[in-house]
Amino acid sequence: MIKYQSFTGEFSRRIATRWRRLVVGSSSTLRRARATGSSGRGIELRLLLLTHGHIDHIQDVAKIKRRFGCPVGVHPGSAPMLSDREFFRDFGFQFEIEPVTPDLLIEATLSRDFLGMNFEVLEVPGHCPGSLCFFSRANELLIGGDVLFAGGVGRWDLPGGDGDLLFAGIREKLYPLGDNVTVLPGHGPPTSIGAERSVESFRALSGSDKRR
Numbered sequence: 609m610i611k612y613q614s615f616t617g618e619f620s621r622r623i624a625t626r627w628r629r630l631v632v633g634s635s636s637t638l639r640r641a642r643a644t645g646s647s648g649r650g651i652e653l654r655l656l657l658l659t660h661g662h663i664d665h666i667q668d669v670a671k672i673k674r675r676f677g678c679p680v681g682v683h684p685g686s687a688p689m690l691s692d693r694e695f696f697r698d699f700g701f702q703f704e705i706e707p708v709t710p711d712l713l714i715e716a717t718l719s720r721d722f723l724g725m726n727f728e729v730l731e732v733p734g735h736c737p738g739s740l741c742f743f744s745r746a747n748e749l750l751i752g753g754d755v756l757f758a759g760g761v762g763r764w765d766l767p768g769g770d771g772d773l774l775f776a777g778i779r780e781k782l783y784p785l786g787d788n789v790t791v792l793p794g795h796g797p798p799t800s801i802g803a804e805r806s807v808e809s810f811r812a813l814s815g816s817d818k819r820r
């Protein structure tokens with residue numbers, strides 16, 4: 609079974625969600641992760657996979673890469689958000705990132721090996737261009753980024769967002785994965801495909817309160 613842990617790191621609280629979006633290496637790394645408790649100290653990060661390029665998911669990538677020397681993987685659609693210092697400014701946001709050149713470009717595929725762990729990679733845009741979900745069939749586990757949350761879906765009003773595209777992706781790509789699949793969202797508690805499919809939470813959305 610895959611072992612995963614979410615915790616608050618020393619860079620910022622945001623790392624807590626980002627950790628869910630990365631695949632760490634050997635079992636010894638994972639043991640160390642557990643042994644170090646919530647601080648995250650002692651981690652030997654081997655690979656950082658980004659579900660998408662929004663600022664709250666990439667702000668510390670340069671720091672993490674410098675600290676651990678780990679390769680960083682992202683979809684080509686999100687890559688400019690990571691590598692272009694001015695990207696967010698161009699859309700009117702007062703953010704500036706320390707740019708990082710991705711080491712791996714990741715696109716949708718039925719099977720890809722990351723440090724010995726096999727994932728199907730799904731591209732589910734609409735929240736963000738190049739938004740990826742990493743699915744482990746063997747573990748019935750979806751690392752979903754900001755696509756599907758417990759009781760909500762990702763917002764679609766940011767640059768490159770498209771609600772219809774997002775909803776279609778959730779229906780056509782995520783629901784068929786199976787009701788028992790656990791979803792680790794980019795924000796908030798875990799959920800399951802079945803729980804979200806039964807309420808079709810995006811249908812119930814009337815405002816921005818559940819969008820992240």
Ligand SMILES: [Zn+2]
Pocket residue numbers: 660662735736754762820
């Ligand atoms: Zn996002």
Ligand SMILES: [Zn+2]
Pocket residue numbers: 662664665754794795820
């Ligand atoms: Zn987010």
